Amino acid sequence: MPVTDVATDTENLTMTVTADFAAPIERVWNAYSDPRQLERFWGPPGWPATFTAWDHTIGGRANYSMSGPRGEKSSGYWEFLAIEEPRRFEVLDGFTDEEGNPNEQFPAMRMEFTFAPTSDGTHMVTTSHFASLEALEQVVEMGMVEGTKMAMAQLDAVLQDLREYAEGKGTRVEMLDDTHVRITRLVNGPRELVWRAHHEPELIRQWMLGPDGWEMTECVATTTVGESYRNSWAPVGDTEGQPFGFEGEVLLSDAPRRAVTTERMQGQPVETLNDLNLYEEDGATLVTVLIEYPDKDTRDMILATGMADGMEASFERLEREVLAAARS
Template sequence: MPVTEVTTDPEALTMTLIADFAAPAERLWQAFTDPRELERFWGPPGWPATFTEFDLSVGGRARYHMTGPRGERAGAVWEFLAIEEPRSIEVLDSFVDEDGQPSEGMPTTRMVLSFEPTPDGSRLRSTNYFTSAEALEQIVAIGFVEGSTMAMNQLDRVLAGLRDYAQGKGTQVGLLDDTHVRITRLIEGPRELVWRAHHDPDLLRRWMLGPDGWSMTTCEVAPAVGGRYHYAWAQDGVPGTEFGFEGETLLSEPPRRAVTTERMVGMEGPGTVNDMNLEEEDGATLLTLFIEYPDLQTRDMILATGMADGMEDSYARLESVLASDTAPR
């Protein structure tokens, strides 16, 4: 992972994150000064950022919000204090409400981002300066260290480019913590069509099948927030093998993001929250699926079923469907 160190200093009232990347400092600078690239990594998994304002000039402002899997929002504003291209950016970082006003009870910090050349690429040093020990403790308590680490660990895929980062690796499963998993798969095809393939019943029946020899017997989609979906499969020619999943759509931002709940039909207890994100680059789409499990035991039980292998079979089939002459374009 790129992040190598996160330290807090109660005496100096600072929090410092260090991360190393196999890319030149100029490329790192570009990622932090292009709002469209920032959106691809600034928010931690499950809380992607959307920049609605970005004036990279001393005295200028950047405004963004992060959207949680259930539609929650957290906003912030940067006021640019100093800019030294391509080596450092200094901002005043404030939490804000939906009207852009400072959030009551939340601290404002001074953040300095520096981009340093190294023999193998570049180093990011991000230092937050606090006005009091209480403000530092408050930020630590809300998970800022963990969130910043997970966010910056997403930057390597932006710097490398999606094809170099993911092509040829197939379906990759990463454990983020005891209850969160990240699954990635590069799919050859434009984002709009990959999105459609996840919401069009005719296309879904052609690729979301897992291993060979299975058919989708029920395909009830729910593209709108609040809608309920139901999918079921059965092994061809084998009675009594049908099983299915059902759930609700929590968030829909076509063609970028969809969040749904998921539970096996007939099973009791809480299910999972599945957060699908799509990024396109050079005609290929990186599908990233963040899965939130109710507990560690459920996570390990589901992963042990060979879920990732079944997903790889389906995604490989999806690429064939997208490339076929009969696929809608």
């Protein structure tokens, strides 16, 4: 994780974030000066950002919005006060309403980003200046410290070539906190096809089977918000185990980029929130699933079932049987 320290200073009304990146200063600068790259990490997991306007000049303005997993919206803006490539830039950061007008109910802050080369990469310091102690306390109470740490933890994937970052590393599980887990897997295929493989029954049946020895007995898929899906599996031949299945509802669908669903085992009340994101680069797609559990015990119980191993077996089958067939 690149963030090494987050410190609040109630006397000087600042919050300072210190981070180190294993990438040259020019590469880090590019990540902060290109809206398409910023979109991949500016919002914390579960709240991806979309920049709808970008005027990267002194006095210029950038508008962005962040979308929560249940359809929540939070919008903001940057007004560029200083740009000194590749060492420093400064913005006024504030909240906006849906029309892009500044929202005076929430505090704006001046943010200064500084970058310095090191022997291993780049050292970055971000200092947020607040107009009052109340404003500082308000953003801390809103979760800015935790959100900043989680957002910047996504930068490693942005700064590296996607294949260098994820190829050959299989299904990776990261515990972000007691109730959030991020699962990533690079799939060698275009995003459009990977999206279809997740949402079209005839393709789902070909790969979403987990370990060998299981068959899918039911597959009801949908991308319509408010509708329900349902998948069931049963052992085949001498495979041990009991039939089981999952079901849930679609909360958000943004093809072919993002889908958010609830998920619960059939017949059980425990429900998770699954946030699927697909990002394509150089013909490969990074599949990211952010799972929100109701509590730590549920998280640990589900992970202990071997879920990640089953997902890896399915992803291998996806590449071998679905994507390879599409290329032939």
